[in-house]
Amino acid sequence: MRDDEPNVPEASVSRRAFLKGGAAATGALSSALLPETAEAQLPVATTPDARRTMVEMRVNGIPYRHEVPNHTTLLEFIRGDLKLTGAKAGCDRLQCGACTVIVNGRNIYSCTALAVEVSGAEVTTIEGLAKDNALHPLQQAFIEHSGYQCGFCTSGQILAAKAFLDRHPTPSEDDVRLAMSGNICRCSAYKRILESVMAASRAMPV
Ligand code: FES
Ligand code: FES
Numbered sequence: 001m002r003d004d005e006p007n008v009p010e011a012s013v014s015r016r017a018f019l020k021g022g023a024a025a026t027g028a029l030s031s032a033l034l035p036e037t038a039e040a041q042l043p044v045a046t047t048p049d050a051r052r053t054m055v056e057m058r059v060n061g062i063p064y065r066h067e068v069p070n071h072t073t074l075l076e077f078i079r080g081d082l083k084l085t086g087a088k089a090g091c092d093r094l095q096c097g098a099c100t101v102i103v104n105g106r107n108i109y110s111c112t113a114l115a116v117e118v119s120g121a122e123v124t125t126i127e128g129l130a131k132d133n134a135l136h137p138l139q140q141a142f143i144e145h146s147g148y149q150c151g152f153c154t155s156g157q158i159l160a161a162k163a164f165l166d167r168h169p170t171p172s173e174d175d176v177r178l179a180m181s182g183n184i185c186r187c188s189a190y191k192r193i194l195e196s197v198m199a200a201s202r203a204m205p206v
Helices: 015-022 025-032 074-081 137-144 154-167 173-179 190-203
Strands: 052-059 062-069 100-103 106-109 122-124
Touching: 062 074, 074 100, 100 154, 106 154, 137 154, 137 190, 154 173, 154 190, 173 190
Parallel strands: 052 122
Antiparallel strands: 052 062, 100 106, 100 122
């Protein structure tokens, strides 16, 4: 026993043997019951963090090149590596839309896309919408029509609306409701959000 190991009585299965079995993931209990020779043949668990990939993408027109663990989500990359915190982590599982960004013209949930999957793409976050110190018409409309309350969902709402209006510049209210149905607002500011998007559609050049 090493000095830093707790002084516990030896059981019929040693702590070292139990941990060795545990490293083989869920087979811990069964490995403790196996004879030594069988246990030695169990597969060794690999560490996902050991696998990293260089990703390259343009975010808001700026090229980035970062090496990231393969399991890094686009949201983690944007918020953590690039420090662009407008996209929010709400549910982290494809249900709220708070993490919405635009990738190659399409709005996606960045919480469940991997950064490596998006490598080579053109990404727009809320930080990239204002140009030359002028707010985007959607940002302006959300302010003028109070299209937010707490603001947590707002960057996702605006980016989902932008991706939609870029493809459908003269929508009906029902078109907008349907297109925005993947973006949830906990404050239930839906009426004002709809008014904001419709106002922006009238203000944006066709
Ligand atoms: S945080 Fe991505 S969908 Fe909710
Ligand atoms: S404004 Fe609060 S969640 Fe939408």
